[in-house]
Amino acid sequence: xxxxxxxxxxxxxxxxAANLPCNHSTISGNEYVYWYRQIxxxxxxxxxxxxxxxxxxxxxxxxxxxxxxxxxxxxxxATLRDTAVYYCIVRVPHGSxxxxxxxxxxxxTLQVKP
Amino acid sequence: KAGVTQTPRYLIKTRxxxxxxxxxxxxxxxxxxxxxxxxxxxxxFLFEYFSETQRNKGNFPxxxxxxxxxxxxxxxxxxxxxLGDSALYLCASSLExxxxxxxxxxxxxxxxxxL
Numbered sequence: 001x002x003x004x005x006x007x008x009x010x011x012x013x014x015x016x017a018a019n020l021p022c023n024h025s026t027i028s029g030n031e032y033v034y035w036y037r038q039i040x041x042x043x044x045x046x047x048x049x050x051x052x053x054x055x056x057x058x059x060x061x062x063x064x065x066x067x068x069x070x071x072x073x074x075x076x077x078a079t080l081r082d083t084a085v086y087y088c089i090v091r092v093p094h095g096s097x098x099x100x101x102x103x104x105x106x107x108x109t110l111q112v113k114p
Numbered sequence: 115k116a117g118v119t120q121t122p123r124y125l126i127k128t129r130x131x132x133x134x135x136x137x138x139x140x141x142x143x144x145x146x147x148x149x150x151x152x153x154x155x156x157x158x159f160l161f162e163y164f165s166e167t168q169r170n171k172g173n174f175p176x177x178x179x180x181x182x183x184x185x186x187x188x189x190x191x192x193x194x195x196x197l198g199d200s201a202l203y204l205c206a207s208s209l210e211x212x213x214x215x216x217x218x219x220x221x222x223x224x225x226x227x228x229l
Contacts, residue, residue, distance in 0.1 A: 034217065036220075043204050043206075043221050043223050044157070044204070045220070046220075091215070102149075102206075103159065104157035
């Protein structure tokens with residue numbers, strides 16, 4: 001079973017920031033938070049991941065609460081092309097017997113509107 | 115750098131047949147994982163290979179099998195196809211051995227339809 005809880009769907013106006021929440025209250029101290037997105041008919045696309053600290057890359061920012069029980073993915077200026085299903089995944093660390101396994105939940109369908 | 119390549123992109127088979135799907139990982143990546151995606155069950159992990167060895171396996175029947183070659187390319191095979199095997203089959207590769215947590219990168223999948 002997925003170890004994360006996400007809203008089923010969200011809307012965002014084009015040009016505004018999209019803030020996608022994720023709850024992972026049972027996360028262990030050495031488990032990472034990963035975000036992927038999937039645009040229709042394509043494979044999941046890696047966005048960002050983090051352990052404790054906030055992370056930023058060219059696509060998005062990841063804010064992890066201090067207790068690590070929840071996180072937020074931020075797309076700073078959403079465009080129509082950001083419309084997709086966004087998956088938040090808790091992943092065991094490298095070297096664990098389950099390293100190669102991602103457990104996907106149902107994700108959040110983000111609809112960016114003009 | 116080329117991404118994960120899966121062939122073929124589309125495949126139509128009939129019940130009882132078998133099928134082999136191919137995955138070429140990103141150059142330098144040694145871990146390859148396979149997933150099945152259906153509307154009802156979502157994305158589910160099938161198995162993972164690393165250095166030609168199956169390292170992890172999901173909860174699928176023995177009809178689903180795979181292998182990895184010395185160049186890290188991987189194949190998965192499904193025998194005695196059933197209607198319920200109609201799905202998008204996704205392959206993902208990752209860089210291992212660095213000691214850091216590395217993301218998996220996905221191909222665009224093979225869409226398998228069973229008639």
